Amino acid sequence: MPAPAIKICGINTSAALDAAIAARAEYTGLVFFPPSPRNVTIRDAAQLGARNAGRSRLVGLFVDADDATIAEAVTAARLDVLQLHGQETPARAAQLRAQFGLPVWKALSVAGPDDISGATRYAGAADLLLFDAKAPKGAALPGGLGLVFDWTLLKAWRGPTAWGLAGGLGPDNVADAVRQTGAELVDVSSGVESAPGVKDESRIQAFCRAARAA
Numbered sequence: 310m311p312a313p314a315i316k317i318c319g320i321n322t323s324a325a326l327d328a329a330i331a332a333r334a335e336y337t338g339l340v341f342f343p344p345s346p347r348n349v350t351i352r353d354a355a356q357l358g359a360r361n362a363g364r365s366r367l368v369g370l371f372v373d374a375d376d377a378t379i380a381e382a383v384t385a386a387r388l389d390v391l392q393l394h395g396q397e398t399p400a401r402a403a404q405l406r407a408q409f410g411l412p413v414w415k416a417l418s419v420a421g422p423d424d425i426s427g428a429t430r431y432a433g434a435a436d437l438l439l440f441d442a443k444a445p446k447g448a449a450l451p452g453g454l455g456l457v458f459d460w461t462l463l464k465a466w467r468g469p470t471a472w473g474l475a476g477g478l479g480p481d482n483v484a485d486a487v488r489q490t491g492a493e494l495v496d497v498s499s500g501v502e503s504a505p506g507v508k509d510e511s512r513i514q515a516f517c518r519a520a521r522a523a
């Protein structure tokens with residue numbers, strides 16, 4: 310089984326970006342969602358994009374954002390990928406892909422078997438599906454909560470679209486997650502932090518090492 314690609318999300322400082330790149334994460338993520346403790350301003354995003362300078366593929370995370378918000382972020386940070394983490398429909402995903410000419414990753418909340426089977430509706434609209442745990446009703450954020458879902462549900466996944474695993478991953482469970490699911494990509498945010506929004510360099514390194522050793 311090939312090692313999964315790795316995305317470290319919620320990068321909001323130069324030190325965190327450098328740590329993710331040093332640990333050879335293929336993707337780094339910037340959160341453009343003001344309620345998140347990981348939210349970056351356009352000014353931060355521009356600085357991080359310039360510092361990244363193509364060393365990792367930069368993913369912009371949006372939650373039901375409008376076109377102007379996405380356009381400003383794409384330009385400022387020189388984003389490589391759009392991650393849609395809200396209620397975006399297949400039509401909206403396809404429209405954003407065409408409009409910005411960038412790959413689109415659609416995050417899907419998983420709580421039961423229907424959430425896996427329903428993902429096929431994004432075939433042809435999204436370039437990658439990111440299966441994440443469903444946030445509880447009333448949660449402040451739709452992701453980044455450190456919640457794990459039942460990975461055995463993924464055994465039923467039969468779609469044609471590339472996919473990745475997110476939700477409650479960390480240095481201690483990522484190898485098991487990869488072995489159990491065969492995920493092509495793993496995505497982590499809170500599991501490599503010392504506090505919400507504060508990335509921990511040693512946890513980033515441990516996560517990447519464990520994911521590759523799976």
Ligand SMILES: O=C(O)c1ccccc1N[C@@H]1O[C@H](COP(=O)(O)O)[C@@H](O)[C@H]1O
Pocket residue numbers: 318319338340342345346347348370372394416439441450451452453454455456475476477478496497498499500
């Ligand atoms: O990280 C956030 O603050 C965030 C905000 C809004 C939507 C998604 C968010 N994070 C993404 O959620 C998953 C799982 O995160 P975690 O590893 O369980 O903390 C991941 O894709 C994050 O990028």
